Each structure stands twice: as structure tokens, then as C-alpha cells.
Amino acid sequence: MEITKIFHTLNISDWWEEFIYLRGRGPLMIDSNFYGIDAILVHPSKIQAARAACLIHSAFLFRRSIDRQTLKPIMIQDLVPLCSAQYERVFNTTRIPGKETDKLVHLDDSQHAAVYHAGRFFKVPVYYMGRLLTPAEIQRQIEKILSDESTPQPGEEHLGALTAVERKVWAEAREKYFAKGLNKASLSTIEKAAFFVSLDEDSYDFDSNDRNKLDEFGRAMLHGKGYNRWFDKSFNFIIAKNGRVGLNAEHSWADAPIMGHLWEFCLCQEFNSKS
Numbered sequence: 008m009e010i011t012k013i014f015h016t017l018n019i020s021d022w023w024e025e026f027i028y029l030r031g032r033g034p035l036m037i038d039s040n041f042y043g044i045d046a047i048l049v050h051p052s053k054i055q056a057a058r059a060a061c062l063i064h065s066a067f068l069f070r071r072s073i074d075r076q077t078l079k080p081i082m083i084q085d086l087v088p089l090c091s092a093q094y095e096r097v098f099n100t101t102r103i104p105g106k107e108t109d110k111l112v113h114l115d116d117s118q119h120a121a122v123y124h125a126g127r128f129f130k131v132p133v134y135y136m137g138r139l140l141t142p143a144e145i146q147r148q149i150e151k152i153l154s155d156e157s158t159p160q161p162g163e164e165h166l167g168a169l170t171a172v173e174r175k176v177w178a179e180a181r182e183k184y185f186a187k188g189l190n191k192a193s194l195s196t197i198e199k200a201a202f203f204v205s206l207d208e209d210s211y212d213f214d215s216n217d218r219n220k221l222d223e224f225g226r227a228m229l230h231g232k233g234y235n236r237w238f239d240k241s242f243n244f245i246i247a248k249n250g251r252v253g254l255n256a257e258h259s260w261a262d263a264p265i266m267g268h269l270w271e272f273c274l275c276q277e278f279n280s281k282s
Contacts, residue, residue, distance in 0.1 A: 028259035029109040035102070035238040036171040041263060042228035043270050044253040047213045047221075051277055053250040056153055058277070059204060060146035062244050062252060063120055063131075065276040066202065067139055069269050070098045081264060093261035097269060100241040100260055101198040104178040111260055114199060121200035123235055124152050125208060126164030130196050142280075153206065168234035203240040205231065210249035228253035242266060 031039065052058050072078040073094050080088035099114040118134040131148050133140050169177045185194045197203070211224040228245055230236070236243050242256040256266045 024111075024259055025108065029102075029111070030107070032174050034171055034173055035257060036230050036233065036236070039258050040229075040238055040255055041258060041266075042225065042253060042255050043266070044224055044228055045251050046274055046278075049278060050250065055206060055246050055248055055250055056146050056149040057142075058250045058252055059149045059206060059244070059246040060142045061277045061280070062246070062273050063133060063145050063204065064139070064142045065273040066098075066244070066269065067133055068276065069272050070201065071139070073097065081268060089264070093265045096260040097241060097265060098201045099199070102239045102257055102259060103198070104174045104181060104239070106175050106178045109174055109259075112198070113260075117199055117201040119196075119200055120202055120204050121197045121237065121240075122149070122152060122204045122206060123167065123237070124155075124206040126159035127152075127155070127157065128163065128166070128193070128197060130200070131204075133201075149206070165234040167237050170236070170238040171230070171233050197237060198239070200240070203237040203243045205235050205237075205243055205245045207231070207235065207245060207247050209247060211247045211251045211253075212249065224251065224253070228255055231255075242269075 028039065033039070052061075069078070078091070078094065080091050082088055096111065096113045099117040101112050103110050103112050118132060120131045120133060122129040122131050129152050131145070131152075133145060135144075169180055181194075185191050207227070209227065211227050212220055213224065214220045227247075231245070236245070236255050238255070238257060240257060241260055242254055245253045245255060247253075254266070254270060256263075
């Protein structure tokens, strides 16, 4: 009698991703996406453009460490490394809506971030001739966006709301209105970005004497105004007018510790640069 293995590999991750996440027809906003907030007691700068630039630059440093396979894995009790497969889709990844099921589209590379401010979308290059721009160089681009007084194009301001509605509704709108021309090209620029950045016009903060402020901070990171986030992107960096920062992340591409690792890295990079 020969004994054979029943389970050669126990691989449920693909099933979980498809049936728990991608086939879900409800909104991503609140129902699926999760959020993170700034270090509560540490506020290295109140300059919105400076904090945005530092986060963007640090995120691309993190991506470089993934690409070069130099990123140290998360360890359990400093003994057992967790599988690093989920890091592959941290960047350059977008969830595309479908009528019956969504799909995750991941690109090998992207050299720009998509930035939203005051109802306008901007493409911000972060590389020049193969070189990653410095935080100061990125900050100058962010400052130009903040000082830009142009008005949104018709329909532009609330475009992000499509990523917040039921997935079938978004899929049908995408098929009808974004299949060709300028709309298709503009949507492609957002979806092909390494990640999404929202420069909010509101301020958020923590006050030990007013717990409502932290609640407001959390709500802003979780859903914002419903249209000033791009819930389909793997993650959004959110920078408040007073320099407070946070994130909103799409859940299907990885578990939360992966995003937590990136967030910790970015904040530590910024804080260490101040010392």
C-alpha cells in the first residue's frame, strides 16, 4: 500500500482574492478599503508640500528596495520571515471594475504619481533621465500644483466618486464614457501611476482634550469627501493642508501588514531626516 499526499500545496490565496474581494459588487469605500493616520505625537512639518514630497520620495525608495530584493522581510519573533510575495503589487497596481468581477492590473514600472488637488488631477514625474528626484525637487512640483489657480474641467472634480460606488455601476460608466479619446487617456494616466496622492484643502489633527478631532481625522482618511480619493489604486497618500498625513489602501492586493510596513518606512525616513 502506497501512501500519497492529498495536499501538495495548500493554496487558497487566489480563491480568497477572487471570491472574497474581486467578485464583491459593493463599494470599496468603507466596505473594503482601510486607512492609516499620521504619527499622533510627532509632526515634523506643517508645510503640506514638504510632507507630500517626503512621502512620495520615501515610497519610491521603498519600491526600489523591493525591485532590488534588498527589503528585509517582516519577522515573527525575530525568527520566522513572512512570505514576501504580496510586496510585488504594492506599487503600479490598480483594481479595474467589471460587471461581474474586478481584476487587478499590475505594471512592471511607473515613473509618475497621480496627484489630486482642488478638483484637478495632475501627473507628477518623479524620475529624470533615470534618476529619482530629490524631496526638494518633488516639493517644487507640489508647490506649483498648490499655487495653480486653474478651475477643474467639466466633470473632473467629482470623477473619483466613480471609484466609490457599486462596482457594476462604475464598470458600466467606464465602458460608456472612458472607452476612447481624452477620457480614456486621462483615466489611463491615473491608473498607470505608481500610486495616488490627495492634497486636501482641509486640516486634520489630534487634540487630547477633544477626541472628536481624531475621529474626524480617521473619517477623512477612510472616505474623505467620497470623490477626492481614488479607491481603485493600491494606495492613496493623503496630505492635509496643515501637513498632517494619512493613507487609504485597497485591500485585495495584499494584507494590511504589507501596507503597514510601507507606512512605517516612509514615516521613519522622514523623521530620521529631521534628526
